[in-house]
Amino acid sequence: MTPAPIGQLLDWRLRRWRGFADRATSRKFDAGASPRQRALALLWRFLSNPQRADLWRRQYFDVTGSDGHCYRLNAATRVYNIHDLAGGIRYCAGPAGVPMGDFLLAQKLWLEDDAPALLWVAHSAPADYARYWDRELLI
């Protein structure tokens, strides 16, 4: 079996996000939506337009933390998905057992209000480890 070209995979991801974005802004969305979809719709409401565009196209968005650092939140994974762009360090922390959209929203709220408090409980990975994850996640 030949693997799908990377272009096709990215197109599929993009179509999925575009479909979601259309549905999330419609009034009928809440009625038949799954928890995962409702969580993403809630996250969508709390993002600025540049953050929405990043999430839509690249599956991540940037947040300015209360400490002034710029953090990149990766929506493709929960593992080490907080990337401190200045320090090149990845952090891993968030609420357990919630859908992905709620997980990202919680991280965003904590980073904007009190980033040190969230990072205090987080596991961190050094820069080399972070580069390894960059390659794995194709972002």
Place this chain on the structure above:
Amino acid sequence: MRVTRLLRSESRSEKKVIRALGPRGDTAIEFSEADKAALEEANALFERLTRAGASAFSGQSGEPMRRIDRLDQAGPETILVPRNVSG
């Protein structure tokens, strides 16, 4: 007619919502100072979850949210976030 519309929009603006994030998505309760039953329900949810370690962030979508300790400090929208754990 116009007065009615104004009154309606005013009463709508007093409505607040509290959302608790959980495994099945968010649970939302709409409340206002006038609706005592809903206010009590929202208070009970707030107390129960914050005692269990959740944090409450309040504000408006599109603006930075701030952490609050009591429900009477709440803005138009409050989100209760479960306790953070490291991965």
